[in-house]
Amino acid sequence: MAISYTLVQRKDMSKGALEDAKLYYAQAVSTRRVNFDDLCDEIAETCTLTSADIKAVLDRVIWGMVTHLKNSEIVQFGDLGNFRIAVGSSGASTPEEFTATMLRKPKVVFHPGKRLQEMRDVAKFARFTVDKDEGADGGGV
Numbered sequence: 001m002a003i004s005y006t007l008v009q010r011k012d013m014s015k016g017a018l019e020d021a022k023l024y025y026a027q028a029v030s031t032r033r034v035n036f037d038d039l040c041d042e043i044a045e046t047c048t049l050t051s052a053d054i055k056a057v058l059d060r061v062i063w064g065m066v067t068h069l070k071n072s073e074i075v076q077f078g079d080l081g082n083f084r085i086a087v088g089s090s091g092a093s094t095p096e097e098f099t100a101t102m103l104r105k106p107k108v109v110f111h112p113g114k115r116l117q118e119m120r121d122v123a124k125f126a127r128f129t130v131d132k133d134e135g136a137d138g139g140g141v
Helices: 036-044 051-070 114-121
Strands: 003-011 022-028 075-077 081-086 107-112 125-127
Touching: 036 051, 051 075, 051 081, 107 114
Parallel strands: 003 125
Antiparallel strands: 003 022, 075 081, 081 107
16 A cells, blocks of 8 residues: 655746746645545444444544534544644734734644554555546556
């Protein structure tokens, strides 16, 4: 198993680069989407819970996370990692000039736990190419 990537050409933004200079950069390619039901079915195959049990638990996990995140609390989710809310805004010259309308939409920030970080450390990569005979629907690594 390997993380799929492709190459994309973009303008060279490095200092001193010619105006029309371009470089190739790696970009991750998602090879497929695993939907929620399929993930729950896969988990159910590896334990004594049913897919419905797993869906019910995950529904309550999301409910609990939303409750705590709305209260500006960090949610520690074991080996998965931590979730927290981040807020940004435009600037004001003085505290008195700052208004709530300057706040941006909050973001949920995820910091991966140890197992996910270890996965990144040992990741292998494979260049993704599309076979000319198969067109945009085909391809592989």
